[in-house]
Amino acid sequence: MTNDLRDEPFDVEVSSSELVYRGYVWDVREDRFAYGDEELVRHYVDHTGAVAIVAMDDDGRILLIQQYRHPIRSRDWEIPAGLLDVEGEDPRDAARRELAEEADLEAEHWADLGTFALTPGGSTETIRIFLATGLSATPEAFAREGEEADIRLAWVPLDEAVHAVTEGRVHNAAMVLGIMLAAERRRAGA
Structure with missing residues (x-):
């Protein structure tokens, strides 16, 4: 199992992505997306890296x-x-x-x-x-x-x-x- 342990990319259908706050260094974004049978809303820091x-x-x-x-x-x-x-x-x-x-x-x-x-x-x-x-x-x-x-x-x-x-x-x-x-x-x- 050790050699097979790795993160896996996973795409979801994002129905909307909106910038809800523009900051000096990074922003906050709101995404709505389908996950299974649900539509989820998530806020996250949109960072430059x-x-x-x-x-x-x-x-x-x-x-x-x-x-x-x-x-x-x-x-x-x-x-x-x-x-x-x-x-x-x-x-x-x-x-x-x-x-x-x-x-x-x-x-x-x-x-x-x-x-x-x-x-x-x-x-x-x-x-x-x-x-x-x-x-x-x-x-x-x-x-x-x-x-x-x-x-x-x-x-x-x-x-x-x-x-x-x-x-x-x-x-x-x-x-x-x-x-x-x-x-x-x-x-x-x-």
Whole structure:
């Protein structure tokens, strides 16, 4: 069964799809659709998608950033990440841009760790996570504002980050996925 375990695309007949709220970063949409013998109505966040980066140095440490996230009223630990909000931008190019903008870093090597639906019951958001290695500083530092103005950076050994995840001390989903995927990749010798 393990090799057969996978999500399956499934189309339904959508009778109407209406934008009910246009937001600064994402929108809310209402869909009416047939499912079996019923017509269902669902509201969801219509999201641009995002990328996240596990930046790992030559000593096996990963870069974590801490910044304020208003919806959860917390300065949570995260990996560098950002929206796919540039029309037609390749996700790897978006990851390069976000790593530079949030951490003043560039990477020589990039590995795709996968694409994940973070809240499939309420959002179209998917996040593509990359592993970046061969790190170096960008030629110049980026100006940051808003919640990014006081980002705190920390280089954390991967094993310590795994323990923070398994002990429930950190909660950011993209970071948890990235840390665990990087740890599994290292364990498998990739």
